[in-house]
Amino acid sequence: MEVVQGRVVLGLFAASTLLLSVGVLLWLLESHGAAEVSWVVGTAVGLVVALVSTAGAARRHRPTVDVIALLALGGALAVGEYFAGAMITTMLATGQLLESRAEARARRELGLLLERSPRTTHRRGADGLVEIPVDQAVPGDTLVVRTGEVVPVDGRLLTAATLDESALTGEPLPVDQPAGGIVRSGAVNAGTAFDLVATATAAESTYAGLVRLVEQAQASSAPFIRLADRLAVVFVPLTLLLAGGAWALAGDPVRAVAVLVVATPCPLLLAAPIAYISGLARATRIGVVIKGGGILERLAAARVIMFDKTGTLTRGRPELVGVVTADDDLTADELLRLAASLDQMSPHVLATAIVSAATARGLVLVLPTHVVEHHGSGVRGVVDSREVALGKRSWVVPEPAPSWAQRVRRRASLDGSMTVFVSVDGRPAGAFLLEDVVRPDAPRMIHGLREAGIRRVVLITGDREDSAETVGRIVGTDAVRADCSPAEKLALIEAERAEDVVMMVGDGVNDAPALAAADVGVALAARGSTASSEAADVVLTVDRVDALADAILIAQRSRRIARQAVGIGMGLSLVAMAAAAAGFLPPAVGAVLQEGIDVLAIGLALRAVLPGRTHTVVLPPADVTIGHELLAQHEASLPIVEEIRAVADQVSTQEPDVAPVRRLLVRLRTDLLTHERADQSQLVPLVARALGETATHALTRTHAEIEHQVARLARLLDDIPGDSARPEDLVEVRRLLYGLYGVLRLHNAQEDETAHSLLPPRPTVPRDGRRPGGGDVP
Structure with missing residues (x-):
């Protein structure tokens, strides 16, 4: 027609x-x-x-x-x-x-999206490769994606891959994804064939959602x-x-x-x-689909914006924030390597977080054997001839819980973290702490929205108040409304609409009514639900919330x-x-x-x-390369930061041993300070070129404070003879370690917001260049 x-x-x-x-x-x-x-x-x-x-x-x-x-x-x-x-x-x-x-x-x-929908895929089974309709793929299936094929479903890579994600992100260059990385349907295999474990059905995957979104946008425009x-x-x-x-x-x-x-x-x-x-058309190019000219007019007139928390201001998925070991028999990296190797075979969202953290640290994973999943409890298998089990504390750690497990539970309760406990060869070996962290680009997006004319920013969420207040303070909202049911969200939106044009941003099924009730509903389709995308007027097809500020400017x-x-x-x-x-x-x-x-x-x-003013800062290719190199070093230094807290927790006046602190000081000097000095000499000038000199003052100050605190710790240890210390010495050591840990946590958050959020998304390649997970796919 x-x-x-x-x-x-x-x-x-x-x-x-x-x-x-x-x-x-x-x-x-x-x-x-x-x-x-x-x-x-x-x-x-x-x-x-x-x-x-x-x-x-x-x-x-x-x-x-x-x-x-x-x-x-x-x-x-x-x-x-x-x-x-x-x-x-x-x-x-x-x-x-x-x-x-x-x-x-x-x-x-x-x-253009509609023409690339995959119809079939290849499933690896006992009888070899079998071609099946893409609708028959289910979570847990091992699928093979050949050269030039479109990834049929969302999944986690078992082998490294080179992907063309231009249809999803607009990034024209292929990207290298390590084994264990997350891949979204709709990307094209630009390298050799690879295996992936399906984590969603075709209907629930990213690409199918985008196809439905396109059809709806065409019908309504x-x-x-x-x-x-x-x-x-x-x-x-x-x-x-x-x-x-x-x-x-x-x-x-x-x-x-x-x-x-x-x-x-x-x-x-x-x-x-x-x-x-x-x-x-311009909004579509930056990954924002606006469903018609009338909606574009309302988007331009919006003055109040209301955010759901999970998946919009936060990542919407758990990320590893800490590794606690039960004793010195296993290092944190070795414990993570064993656990991630086993978790490669699990489609669970926490397993994905653990595998992603291991590959980001460059750990070489192996394929486990004799894997058995215990529904509701955890997973067990053999890795490098060692029996490894992951799961709930009650399933992994027998009662009465040892002191280290009690510390993990207390820390998780205070931080709002999730925990996964690990045993190796039948003995409890440690635990992982995971959180839904704030998006690094969220604070910059809020600043960009205010520059675009948004007068009021409100966080409305069904989560508990302490968690919501924390996120609201970090990103800079004007008000926080927590413990809200969907009906209460609707009432809040109607109250705000009485005063001004209201935009609502969400990504979950429970957000669909609120998106439909607002003057402009905005959904994040990159990781959100189909229901929210269909109810929304504007859909972000890229996993960067700062694109919303650019869409308003457009x-x-x-x-x-x-x-x-x-x-x-x-x-x-x-x-x-x-x-x-x-x-x-x-x-x-x-x-x-x-x-x-x-x-x-x-x-x-x-x-x-023609292009106009946008919120997004486009870095020169040379700065992008430097930024990604420094980001890889930053991620490699994160375990050292967590080690500071772990060592501080173990310092005791009953057992006056400072040997672990001396070993930590060596790592602080050789690894952490080397990275911070590289940041000061390379990352700070990069940020100054992109955002101006004033944006670097806080980074420079915290770099100096980190150097100062490490120097103070070194002087204190020099005054303590041998590995024994007086109780008052141990109190001061513990105070310095906790202080250094706090400074580093704040500094890393500053770097994420000010510097790392400027970088375009790019998967992390293992530092040793090896391919985790083993060999090539036939």
């Missing part, structure tokens, strides 16, 4: 242009009669088109300015101004063609309600009054026709839709350009109407002048296609 309509519009444009051009040529050859015949036919074609459009608006009981074009064409025929009539037809056809092409371009950019039609109630009577007055005062119907000719509101008919469609710029184009175009048209009413503008000259006004208005509207 759309193809047929596009051909009709193109045919109308070609016919009207040809008839106008042939008439001009014949007139120049002094064949005036033949020229007028050509123009009459062109005018008649336009009259039919305007009549059909006006009749359609009448059936829908909608006012329309097409009645002006209808009267102008009829009047041109009546008074013999055939050239003016043919010119009006060409103007109408040109406008329809431009609008049709702009809409087709927007649909084409969205529709057409046709645009033209700005001209909304103004028809005022503009049409004004035009008819002016034309009738000119005829009555001068006694010349030609003046009335001249007024109608220059009153044809092509700036209104074309400028606003072109500007809005251009804005929609919407505001598109609306501003549309208003400028309409205002200038209609202002010039009103001047021309007055001149025509006074008799200074014949219909033929008025038609040519109106065409010039149309071209000017369209040109002004097309500025929305």
